[in-house]
Every structure is written in structure tokens, then in C-alpha cells.
Amino acid sequence: MTLQTASLPAKAKELLDAANFVVVATSNTDGSPQTSVLWATYDGNELLLSTLQGRKKETNWLRDPRTSVLILDKDNPYGYIEVRGTVSMTTENGPELIERLSQIYTGQTYTGDDGTDNVRVVVRVTPSRVIQRY
Amino acid sequence: MTLQTASLPAKAKELLDAANFVVVATSNTDGSPQTSVLWATYDGNELLLSTLQGRKKETNWLRDPRTSVLILDKDNPYGYIEVRGTVSMTTENGPELIERLSQIYTGQTYTGDDGTDNVRVVVRVTPSRVIQRY
Numbered sequence: 001m002t003l004q005t006a007s008l009p010a011k012a013k014e015l016l017d018a019a020n021f022v023v024v025a026t027s028n029t030d031g032s033p034q035t036s037v038l039w040a041t042y043d044g045n046e047l048l049l050s051t052l053q054g055r056k057k058e059t060n061w062l063r064d065p066r067t068s069v070l071i072l073d074k075d076n077p078y079g080y081i082e083v084r085g086t087v088s089m090t091t092e093n094g095p096e097l098i099e100r101l102s103q104i105y106t107g108q109t110y111t112g113d114d115g116t117d118n119v120r121v122v123v124r125v126t127p128s129r130v131i132q133r134y
Numbered sequence: 135m136t137l138q139t140a141s142l143p144a145k146a147k148e149l150l151d152a153a154n155f156v157v158v159a160t161s162n163t164d165g166s167p168q169t170s171v172l173w174a175t176y177d178g179n180e181l182l183l184s185t186l187q188g189r190k191k192e193t194n195w196l197r198d199p200r201t202s203v204l205i206l207d208k209d210n211p212y213g214y215i216e217v218r219g220t221v222s223m224t225t226e227n228g229p230e231l232i233e234r235l236s237q238i239y240t241g242q243t244y245t246g247d248d249g250t251d252n253v254r255v256v257v258r259v260t261p262s263r264v265i266q267r268y
Contacts, residue, residue, distance in 0.1 A: 021211050023204055025159035025167035032200035033159035033167045037214050037267075066166035070157050072206070077155050080171050133171070 006127040008045045011134075012081045015071050016041050019105045024049065025068040026060035034060060039101040040069065047083060049123040050098045053091070058121055061087045069125055082131040087123055094120030140261040142179050145268075146215045149205050150175050153239045158183065159202040160194035168194060173235040174203065181217060183257035184232045187225070192255055195221045203259055216265040221257055228254030 016022075022040040025033050034056060041048050047069055051057050061067065065087040073079040095113075098120050102110035113120065150156075156174040159167050168190060175182050181203055185191050195201065199221040207213040229247075232254050236244035247254065 023157040023169060023206075025169050025202065027161070027165060027167055031161060031165055031198070032218065033161055033202040034218070035157060035159050035169070035202040035204040035216055037204065037206075037211070064165070068159065068167040068169040070169040070171065072157075072171075074211075077171070077208075082169055084166065084168070 004128045005045075006085075006130045008042060008047070008083065008127055009081065009130060009132060011132065012071055012083065012130070013042055015073055015081065017104075018074075020072050020074055022049075022072065023070045024057065025070075026057050027064045027066065028056075028060060029063065039105050040071070041097075041101060041104060043124070045127065047085070047125040047127070048097060049125065050094070050101055051121050051123055053119040053121055058089065061089060061123065067125060076134075079134045081133070083125065083127050084129040084131075085125040085127040087125055089121050089123050091119055091121055094122050097122045138262045139179075140219075140264045142176060142181070142217065142261055143215065143264060143266060145266065146205055146217065146264070147176055149207055149215065151238075152208075154206050154208055156183075156206065157204045158191065159204075160191050161198045161200065162190075162194060163197065173239050174205070175235060175238060177258070179261065181219070181259040181261070182231060183259065184228070184235055185255050185257055187253040187255055192223065195223060195257065201259060210268075213268045215267070217259065217261050218263040218265075219259040219261040221259055223255050223257050225253055225255055228256050231256045
């Protein structure tokens, strides 16, 4: 099987640098879609998301790594970029990623995991198809 | 099979009356998720979306009517409501629905279908599960 890959457009990076939220879709056990709002950033051509071990999203991705990430544009509700791709996950640098995202989106140190046993997961999305609506 | 149903919360209706956009997820032929931004309103307990015959969303729903509709909140990017449910579609009152949505979201008459052969579809989502994040 050849994995189809696509480039992350400059506009997607611009939207994420400007702290625009994303809506992420995963597939539940029965194949039905599930969505949630997340922070996101990127590393080269790949999107980076943060989640927690045991969350619905994480267990869905472990079973089916295909996902759709819709990057919103707070300055233009009719503009958006959909990035379809495949997820790979690691706990390595999990705390560093949530801190990086917190700085982008809130300008402050992340405290949401303080005093918890939360295990932060780095979710890396390799784009297979990008649909830009502007 | 018993269809699980859920109520549309008052907050969801309030968000839609205030012209908040929704992100809709469907399942592609291969089972991978697909997302897009739409207008939405409601009829009692059901969400109403408008699409066109032949659009990816419509062909996906004809094959698999399960969907997830995430209602955004422009006043609070950390708040949202996810409505999972099942879609039924009809062309009846298709033009009336897109006009109703246009009035809510733009305050103007809808002209996007003028001079086209577009066939407007009314997409009715019966909620099976509602997840409110506030």
C-alpha cells in the first residue's frame, strides 16, 4: 500500500500561528464519526495535536488512525482548511507539546494537568489530502 | 434495533439562533472521516442542515447516515456542543430551508443557487447522543 501524502499549505500554518482552533473527527468503534475542538500546531508538513491517554479520541485513533482536522479561521467563518490524514502517537515530549500549545493559545504556562496522573500524548497527523475553502 | 434518541439542549438552540456555525463530520466510502463547515438551524428536537444533491456530504450520508455535528460558540472558543445522530434527507422544502438559513446567518435573501441546476436537500439530524462542553 502506498500512503498518499499532501503538503500542508502556508495558509494552514498561518492560521495555526494565529491560534485558530481546529475541529478533529475520529471514528468510533461502530464506525460512526466523533468530533471535538482542539488546539493544534505543526512540525514541518505535519500537524501536532495533544490529547490524554484513555481519552475517546486516543482509543479511537489506536484502532483507526485516519482522521480529519478542520482548521477554523476566526477572521472569516466561511474560510477553512480540511486536512485529512493518518495519525501516529507517542508519549515522548507530551508535556513539551502541551506547553508549546498553551503558550500559543493562552500565552501562559499550562496548568491543566497539575496534580493529575494525566499522560500527555503527542498526536502527529501526516496529511493525505488537503481541501482549502476560501 | 432500537434507535437511541437524545434531546437537543436549550443551549444548542440558543447558539444556532445566534448564527453560530457548525462543523459536520461524515464517513467516506472507505470509512475515513470527512468534515466541513455549515449553517444549521433546528425543528423541535432535530437539527436542520442544507446541502446539494451530488455533494460529497450527501453521497456519504446516503451510504452511512450517521453523523456528528459540532456547534461552535463564537463567544467562547472553549465551549461547544457535539450532537451525534442519524440523518434523513428530502428535497421537499429545500429552497425554503436555504432561504431560512440565509436570513439567520446573513440577514439577506440567498442567491448562491441562482442560475444553477442545484437541487437543495433538507438534511434532518435526529440526535442519538449530545455532549456539551462548557
